[in-house]
Amino acid sequence: MNNNEFDEAVAGFYKAATGSLRWVEALALFREAVSAFAVYLHAVDRTRDCVVFGYNASDMPAEAELDYIRTFHRIDPRARLLLQLEPGEWVHCWEHFDDDFVSKDRFYQDFLIPYGGRYVSAIQLVRDDSLSVILGVHRGLGSPRLDAGEIATCARLARHLADALDVQGKHLQLAQQGCVGIELLARLRAPVVLIDVQRRVRHANPAARALLARDDAIGKSGGRLRCHRPADDSGLSLALHRLLSTPDGDADAVDRIFLKARSASPGAVVGLYLYALRPKNILHAFGSETLAMLLIHESGSHLQLDPFLVAAAFDLTPAEARVAVATARGESPEQIARSHRISVFTVRAQLQVIFQKTRTARQQELISLLAALPMAALGLQA
Incomplete structure (x- = not known):
């Protein structure tokens, strides 16, 4: 990733935060920069187990997202890891779930892999008394997981993304409930x-x-x-x-x-x-x-x-x-x-x-x- 691509991705975050660019377009720049299968940005109200907002740039079809919301979020082994993170802390799925686990796990075998997914590296961008904002960078089936250099690039981009969200402030939290599903x-x-x-x-x-x-x-x-x-x-x-x-x-x-x-x-x-x-x-x-x-x-x-x-x-x-x-x-x-x-x-x-x-x-x-x-x-x- 060269400096121009990095600057373009960072600029996209701030444009999205101020409403001059759609978040899906901003995340697409992030996705292209690290050759990801998908990049997800979502917020969860932990006190109500409620999705506050969600944006993504992804190869996964909308059917996969609907299946996840309706059924498979209940058995996602990665979820507990994500919500336990501290602000700025990363987690990489392969450090917790090896190939043997994946080969036997319903979430991976019945949902994630059939839809083309495999690896995720995620960071908690924001955490307060109730809200967690998570960024997930995914690699698909047959692709390598992120290497050390790519993780470092993601971390640099994530810091700017967190700053952009801070600029946007509480606006995202006030987004119409239900817009994720719609x-x-x-x-x-x-x-x-x-x-x-x-x-x-x-x-x-x-x-x-x-x-x-x-x-x-x-x-x-x-x-x-x-x-x-x-x-x-x-x-x-x-x-x-x-x-x-x-x-x-x-x-x-x-x-x-x-x-x-x-x-x-x-x-x-x-x-x-x-x-x-x-x-x-x-x-x-x-x-x-x-x-x-x-x-x-x-x-x-x-x-x-x-x-x-x-x-x-x-x-x-x-x-x-x-x-x-x-x-x-x-x-x-x-x-x-x-x-x-x-x-x-x-x-x-x-x-x-x-x-x-x-x-x-x-x-x-x-x-x-x-x-x-x-x-x-x-x-x-x-």
Whole structure:
């Protein structure tokens, strides 16, 4: 990294702090400077277990961030290390978790590695009575971890980043709660809508807005979501009430419900995947109110299988979903092992779990099932 690149990155921090540059652009300069897979900057309110803000420049898809918020943050072995850091203190994952640990750990095997991640070096930039601001510099699978020279460069940049945050002061803490989740939904390829128990649409990402505008099987009227057929509309209302009316912590709480909605066109059906977003379970990333996240899957969109939707349909981990999609594309276990950089034994073990969860027994059955999304996944007939 030459002096000009360093100065450009530092200038980016102060531009972002004063609002003349987006933080994601400033972090992209940092990422390029050290050839990182991803650079994350986020703040956590430790007293409420709540994400206050989060920005990143990353090769990881938005689906990975959503999976992390909804599920995998609970089993991230690195989290406890990060929140225990003192201001200005660094931690490097490989000093705590060796290859043997990684090979057996669910977080690494089911989430981080399938999404392309591997190593992280992190520093606590700011720490007060409640707030921790963490910077993470990540290297991807197949890349070397940061060496001593690169860590020194990161440390120099981090000092300027901390100063820039100080310039920005409390502004970041006053950012709208829930913006972390909303921002990542905008980057999802799948149509996603956030709704409350009264079916009011709180947010729809671009893919969902385009789908709702067609107003076919499902649309929007008076700010509320509605289905074309009265029976489907009633089913949606009942599902939302069941999903969102149960108090947090209740043993009978339901976290996901799958439905179908028929369109005005003969035979056209969409699958509706409803998930409860309970603030305490998802780091308050979508605000302080319990909402439902609706993923919409149209018949015929199986032509480009999305591992994220396949995982949602069959309760697969990201690792299992990637293997399922590769299998549906006709890849052999040996080919999958090579492309995913895992052993054939691991692929075969994942396939057994996939067959069990999808209630199939052979590759051809799995291919047929995924080709019939969404209806086959929901156990419904069009």
